[in-house]
Amino acid sequence: xxxxxxxxxxxxxxxxxxxxxxxxxxxxxxxxxxxxxxxxxxxxxxxxxxxxxxxxxxxxxxxxxxxxxxxxxxxxxxxxxxxxxxxxxxxxxxxxxxxxxxxxxxxxxxxxxxxxxxxxxxxxxxxxxxxxxxxxxxxxxxxxxxxxxxxxxxxxxxxxxxxxxxxxxxxxxxxxxxxxxxxxxxxxxxxxxxxxxxxxxxxxxxxxxxxxxxxxxxxxxxxxxxxxxxxxxxxxxxxxxxxxxxxxxxxxxxxxxxxxxxxxxxxxxxxxxxxxxxxxxxxxxxxxxxxxxxxxxxxxxxxxxxxxxxxxxxxxxxxxxxxxx
Amino acid sequence: xxxxxxxxxxxxxxxxxxxxxxxxxxxxxxxxxxxxxxxxxxxxxxxxxxxxxxxxxxxxxxxxxxxxxxxxxxxxxxxxxxxxxxxxxxxxxxxxxxxxxxxxxxxxxxxxxxxxxxxxxxxxxxxxxxxxxxxxxxxxxxxxxxxxxxxxxxxxxxxxxxxxxxxxxxxxxxxxxxxxxxxxxxxxxxxxxxxxxxxxxxxxxxxxxxxxxxxxxxxxxxxxxxxxxxxxxxx
Numbered sequence: 001x002x003x004x005x006x007x008x009x010x011x012x013x014x015x016x017x018x019x020x021x022x023x024x025x026x027x028x029x030x031x032x033x034x035x036x037x038x039x040x041x042x043x044x045x046x047x048x049x050x051x052x053x054x055x056x057x058x059x060x061x062x063x064x065x066x067x068x069x070x071x072x073x074x075x076x077x078x079x080x081x082x083x084x085x086x087x088x089x090x091x092x093x094x095x096x097x098x099x100x101x102x103x104x105x106x107x108x109x110x111x112x113x114x115x116x117x118x119x120x121x122x123x124x125x126x127x128x129x130x131x132x133x134x135x136x137x138x139x140x141x142x143x144x145x146x147x148x149x150x151x152x153x154x155x156x157x158x159x160x161x162x163x164x165x166x167x168x169x170x171x172x173x174x175x176x177x178x179x180x181x182x183x184x185x186x187x188x189x190x191x192x193x194x195x196x197x198x199x200x201x202x203x204x205x206x207x208x209x210x211x212x213x214x215x216x217x218x219x220x221x222x223x224x225x226x227x228x229x230x231x232x233x234x235x236x237x238x239x240x241x242x243x244x245x246x247x248x249x250x251x252x253x254x255x256x257x258x259x260x261x262x263x264x265x266x267x268x269x270x271x272x273x274x275x276x277x278x279x280x281x282x283x284x285x286x287x288x289x290x291x292x293x294x295x296x297x298x299x300x301x302x303x304x305x306x307x308x309x310x311x312x313x314x315x316x317x318x319x320x321x322x323x324x325x
Numbered sequence: 326x327x328x329x330x331x332x333x334x335x336x337x338x339x340x341x342x343x344x345x346x347x348x349x350x351x352x353x354x355x356x357x358x359x360x361x362x363x364x365x366x367x368x369x370x371x372x373x374x375x376x377x378x379x380x381x382x383x384x385x386x387x388x389x390x391x392x393x394x395x396x397x398x399x400x401x402x403x404x405x406x407x408x409x410x411x412x413x414x415x416x417x418x419x420x421x422x423x424x425x426x427x428x429x430x431x432x433x434x435x436x437x438x439x440x441x442x443x444x445x446x447x448x449x450x451x452x453x454x455x456x457x458x459x460x461x462x463x464x465x466x467x468x469x470x471x472x473x474x475x476x477x478x479x480x481x482x483x484x485x486x487x488x489x490x491x492x493x494x495x496x497x498x499x500x501x502x503x504x505x506x507x508x509x510x511x512x513x514x515x516x517x518x519x520x521x522x523x524x525x526x527x528x529x530x531x532x533x534x535x536x537x538x539x540x541x542x543x544x545x546x547x548x549x550x551x552x553x554x555x556x557x558x559x560x
Contacts, residue, residue, distance in 0.1 A: 048407040051558060074409045084404035086332070088339050100328035101408045145404070 001026040001153060001183040002047070007056035009042050009207075016042045017053070018207045024200075026152075029179050031198035031215070032187040035307050039207040040187045041081065044155050047185070048078040060153055074102065077151040081158050083142025087131030091122055091141055094130060095148060102149040112150060120144045120174060136167040143174070154184045160193065172197050191300050203306055210306045218302055228266045228275070229255070231291035232282055236262045242285045248272040261290055328410070329418030330425075333392065337426050346387055347430055353377055354434045362441065368449040370438045371457025371527040378464055378523060382497050385468035386489030388426060390482045392419040392473060393554065397480035406558065413551045416473075420547050423469050431462050453529040460526025463539035467519050468493055470546035477553040496520070 002024040009017040017039045024030045034040050046053045047060070049069050057064055063071040086094060095116070099109050117123040120140045125133060130141060139159065146154055156175070160168045168190075175184065176197050186198060194201055194215060201218055203210040211218075232239045236254060239262055243252045248268050255263040268274040275292060282289050337343040357373040393416070396402040405415050435458075441449050472489030479485050500521045503514030515521055519542065522535040 045403075048403075050403055050406050070409045070411075073407055076407070078403070078407050080400065080403045082400040084399070084401040086336070086399070086401060088336055089332075093335070097328060097332055098404075098408075101404070101410050103409060 001028075001061060002185070003057070003059040004043070004047070005057045005059075007043065007046065007058065008054045009039075009046060009051075010054045016207050017046075020056070020204065020207070020209055022202050022209060022212055024183055024185060026183050027179065027181075028200055029175065029184040029186060029198045031194035031201045032185055032204070033189075033191070033194065033201060033303060034204035034210070038204045040204060041157060042207075043204070044078070044080075044157055044185065044187060048076050048155055049073050050078075074149065075151050076153045076155055077146035077148065078155045079142050079146040079157060079159055081161070083138055084145070085130045085138060085141060087129065090127055090129055091133075091144075092126045094141065095144060098145050098148045104149045112148065116144045116147050119147065119177075121170070136163050139163060139167075139171070143171070147178075152181070152183060154178065154182050156184065157187045158189065159186070160188070160190065168193075191303055203303070205306055211302075226268050226270055226273075227295040228268075229263060229291070229293055229295055230266055230278065230289060231258065231261045231263050232287050232289050233261045234285075234287040238285065239282070239287050240264065242281055242287060243278065246274055246277050246281050248274040248277065265295075326414040326418040326421070329415050330422050333419050333422030334425065337422065342387070342391075343426060346384060346426075347433070350377075350384060350430050351433060353380055354437070358437050362437070368441045368445045368447060370441065370449065370454050371529075373437070374434070374457045374461045375524070375527050378461060378520075379497075381465050381468050382493040383490055385427070385465060386472035386475065386486045386493065388423045389469055389472040389476050389489065390486040391476070392423060393476040393550065394480050394482050394485045398482075412554050416477075416551045416554060417547060420470065420473055420550075423473065424466055427465050427469060428462070431458065431465070450529070453527070456529045456531055457527040459531065460523045460535075463526070463536065464519055464523045467539050467543045467546070470543040470550075471496070474546045474550045474553070477550040 004023070005021050007017050007020040008015070020039070020043060032040050032043070042051075045051045047058055047065070049065055049072060052066065057066075058072075059065075060072045061075050063075070065072045086097075089097065095113060096109075099113070104112065117126065120143050122137060122140050122144060125137055125141075130138065133141065139162075143156075143159065146156070159175070160171050163171065172193065175186065178184065179197075179199075186193070188194065198215055200212070200214050202212040230243070236257070240252055240254060243249060243264060243266060249266060250269060251265075251267040253265045255265055257263070266274070266278070279289055279292070354373060354377050357376040358370070361367060361372040361376060362370065396405060406412065438449055438454050471492055472485075475489035475492055476485040478488065496519060499514050500518035503511040503518065505511070506514065519539065522532070522538055525532050525535055
């Protein structure tokens with residue numbers, strides 16, 4: 001659906017995007033990650049036709065943005081970081097204005113309007129002036145704007161920033177519900193959001209792609225080991241000895257003491273589930289297990305890794321980095 | 326184009342700006358009617374319009390100051406640029422909205438010549454009044470286009486208004502500057518002065534060349550505004 005190839009953008013001498021390439025398949029929700037100033041907004045601004053690129057190509061639904069801007073723009077609904085709203089219009093008037101601006105056929109407007117108002121839950125606010133709405137509602141009106149014309153592609157730039165927790169959950173639900181008939185690019189800083197709604201991830205840093213792949217590739221534990229944290233009551237040395245004798249356990253490291261329990265980091269081969277034998281052996285030795293939890297790499301850890309160490313190469317997601325390092 | 330035009334018309338009448346400007350304008354016209362028509366016992370309204378025209382220098386930029394600058398400040402420029410509607414339609418739609426508001430203001434002043442037609446025994450000088458109106462409208466239309474262009478440079482309404490006023494003041498004095506300098510350059514300046522052509526109209530002379538001049542000048546300024554808006558996209 002979206003094909004970005006060798007996208008480069010220079011602002012004077014400053015290289016904002018350096019040879020960025022990625023695809024977003026139809027029906028995919030792509031999480032677009034990266035620290036501030038990494039080039040996320042620049043990429044989205046080029047994709048939506050707001051600014052031109054220095055070189056490279058952007059194709060949406062087979063059309064190139066510089067060659068057929070009108071065709072590309074009519075396929076994209078864009079919610080910028082600051083929702084583009086006119087405070088002096090009511091929600092109703094504003095959306096009608098957008099329908100006209102996007103030249104949506106007259107006979108589709110009424111039904112689409114009803115659908116959108118229902119979907120983003122702003123039906124009650126129809127007659128209110130936008131400047132009098134709360135931030136959460138403004139964000140929803142901005143969202144509604146992006147949905148006008150039922151574009152197959154949605155580009156959402158940090159849609160949940162500044163919302164309260166329940167609003168965040170609602171907007172995420174909304175995004176998830178749109179996945180069936182839309183291709184979505186979702187830029188965000190909130191990494192749990194990526195876990196919650198996205199199917200694939202592209203990470204950028206310093207204007208370059210730092211990593212890309214599916215969400216499960218990213219969050220799965222690294223390499224060929226399963227990791228657990230186990231918390232056991234009893235003598236530290238006895239516990240360590242018992243755990244290390246369980247077959248399948250590769251490595252045990254003591255972490256710390258928490259009240260009367262000791263915490264250990266346990267690693268096992270990926271294809272062996274050591275949790276049951278671990279529990280049984282410790283119980284036999286009268287060392288009660290009070291907690292056992294698997295450790296996967298969180299999005300946060302991966303993100304910070306990439307930001308701190310630009311040499312990061314995603315093992316599981318396949319090496320998509322260029323040769324610039 | 327119609328979409329933007331409608332939005333801007335609504336925006337004008339939803340804020341106090343349009344009403345304030347109309348009220349101020351009518352106050353001035355009323356004052357000059359009193360000076361030129363009542364005190365002199367004259368039925369020629371073009372004189373009052375002529376006196377008012379000086380103040381268009383300050384009024385017209387207030388009509389256009391927010392048209393392009395506010396879109397940038399508001400972040401709504403993204404919306405317009407990423408929509409399938411081309412930017413030239415946006416700019417022209419905005420210009421036409423400002424022009425309509427100005428047209429309404431001019432139309433409201435027609436009350437004076439109409440009343441004079443009924444109350445005076447001699448009637449009014451129709452040709453001169455009509456010429457005065459045409460010139461007055463064309464002058465305002467040109468001023469609007471120039472101040473729209475000023476609005477395309479900045480995201481601040483205040484800067485847009487001030488630079489518009491300065492540009493119009495320069496034009497305002499161009500005629501007298503040209504006359505002072507004399508020579509070929511002086512004549513060029515005078516030829517370019519929109520004000521000089523306006524005085525032709527208000528003397529009752531309907532000049533096709535001047536009509537073309539005003540329309541071309543306005544068109545050029547609107548065109549330059551479109552170019553300027555497009556140019557910024559490439560920076």
